[in-house]
Amino acid sequence: MNLDQIVLREIRLALREPFRISSGETGERHILLLQLFDADGATTWSECVAGERPNYSAETIDTAWLALRDWFASRLLGRGDLEPTTAGALLAKDVRGHRMARAALEMGVWALASLRAGRPLSSLLGGTRKGIEVGISLGIQPSPEALAERAARALGEGYRRIKLKIEPGADIEYVRAVRTSLGAGAPLMVDANNAYTLADAERLQQLDELRLLMVEQPLEYEDLLRHAELQRRLQTPICLDESITTAARAEDMIALGAGRIINIKPGRVGGFAESLRIHDLCAQHAVPVWCGGMLESGVGRAYNVALAALPNFTMPGDISPSRRYWARDIVTPEWTMRDGIIAVPQAPGIGVEVDVDYVDHLTIRTEILRAGRP
Numbered sequence: 001m002n003l004d005q006i007v008l009r010e011i012r013l014a015l016r017e018p019f020r021i022s023s024g025e026t027g028e029r030h031i032l033l034l035q036l037f038d039a040d041g042a043t044t045w046s047e048c049v050a051g052e053r054p055n056y057s058a059e060t061i062d063t064a065w066l067a068l069r070d071w072f073a074s075r076l077l078g079r080g081d082l083e084p085t086t087a088g089a090l091l092a093k094d095v096r097g098h099r100m101a102r103a104a105l106e107m108g109v110w111a112l113a114s115l116r117a118g119r120p121l122s123s124l125l126g127g128t129r130k131g132i133e134v135g136i137s138l139g140i141q142p143s144p145e146a147l148a149e150r151a152a153r154a155l156g157e158g159y160r161r162i163k164l165k166i167e168p169g170a171d172i173e174y175v176r177a178v179r180t181s182l183g184a185g186a187p188l189m190v191d192a193n194n195a196y197t198l199a200d201a202e203r204l205q206q207l208d209e210l211r212l213l214m215v216e217q218p219l220e221y222e223d224l225l226r227h228a229e230l231q232r233r234l235q236t237p238i239c240l241d242e243s244i245t246t247a248a249r250a251e252d253m254i255a256l257g258a259g260r261i262i263n264i265k266p267g268r269v270g271g272f273a274e275s276l277r278i279h280d281l282c283a284q285h286a287v288p289v290w291c292g293g294m295l296e297s298g299v300g301r302a303y304n305v306a307l308a309a310l311p312n313f314t315m316p317g318d319i320s321p322s323r324r325y326w327a328r329d330i331v332t333p334e335w336t337m338r339d340g341i342i343a344v345p346q347a348p349g350i351g352v353e354v355d356v357d358y359v360d361h362l363t364i365r366t367e368i369l370r371a372g373r374p
């Protein structure tokens with residue numbers, strides 16, 4: 001394929017309810033969207049998962065914009081031999097970091113390839129599922145009672161797994177209130193987004209009695225060694241998210257015993273090719289994976305749904321329907337869930353239409369990148 005134009009856009013989209021994690025709150029998302037045009041007329045959209053502030057990773061929407069415009073777009077534009085399987089390596093060569101920026105472009109190339117091949121994106125990736133199990137991620141709430149009430153509502157709505165965000169001061173008591181209210185069988189997990197240190201090990205051990213599916217990323221994002229020490233002291237499996245940026249890091253996790261489950265976010269690891277490597281490595285080691293979320297619009301969600309159709313995505317992902325996040329999503333049809341399942345699109349490309357008029361209305365910045373221009 002020959003990519004001949006990329007349009008960058010920044011849109012603003014308000015969340016229906018603010019989302020609070022241990023490192024900050026998001027009320028309105030600024031989302032970087034890419035529109036990719038192939039020389040033969042195929043076009044698709046992709047999304048960069050970077051946030052406004054560097055409180056999840058070092059990348060932000062502004063660093064991603066700069067990286068795409070100044071470094072990455074020219075590596076793919078105008079070359080006649082572009083393939084989805086090699087786009088990631090072209091973008092990674094001699095580059096440190098900027099994985100979210102690279103992923104937005106790389107995944108867009110996969111969607112273009114899916115259109116050109118007339119095959120669903122999920123099957124191009126090797127996905128086999130027709131539906132994926134949906135989990136919900138609940139932000140930190142003002143009180144244990146408020147969290148228990150919110151979690152009960154989610155269970156009633158059919159979600160197959162409930163993730164509770166925790167931080168020191170909003171942890172054991174909060175999770176216990178949910179466990180007591182929902183009962184022993186409710187599929188619960190927690191996510192700390194790096195909020196603890198090994199000095200908190202005894203406190204975290206109290207989670208064991210709450211019979212959680214996993215505790216996600218309790219310690220610092222670059223720290224596998226201390227996660228391994230903590231895992232030795234916990235019965236609850238540790239799941240790593242922020243720490244796993246490459247397949248090599250996943251290998252380290254497995255070798256060190258730093259965790260037993262991985263949350264794969266394609267945006268975090270530089271795109272689909274690296275996600276597939278992590279998926280396959282984990283499958284070989286009987287390490288389950290699930291697909292994380294970054295409060296994506298319906299465009300980014302399409303990519304997560306396609307990836308989650310792969311066989312080793314055996315646990316429900318953070319891939320809720322559009323209504324969980326937005327009063328009105330930017331795609332039609334919006335993503336919906338039935339009995340806790342989102343259907344995997346069987347059409348080529350991202351499987352949903354982008355509402356371009358609505359996107360125009362939400363756009364606050366645009367830039368067009370073409371072949372031959374640095």
Ligand code: NPG
Binds near residue numbers: 056
């Ligand atoms: O459903 O998209 C979703 C949200 C899932 O909890 C979620 N994401 O740490 O995984 C995370 C968290 C997050 C969201 C992190 C936004 C950073 C920004």
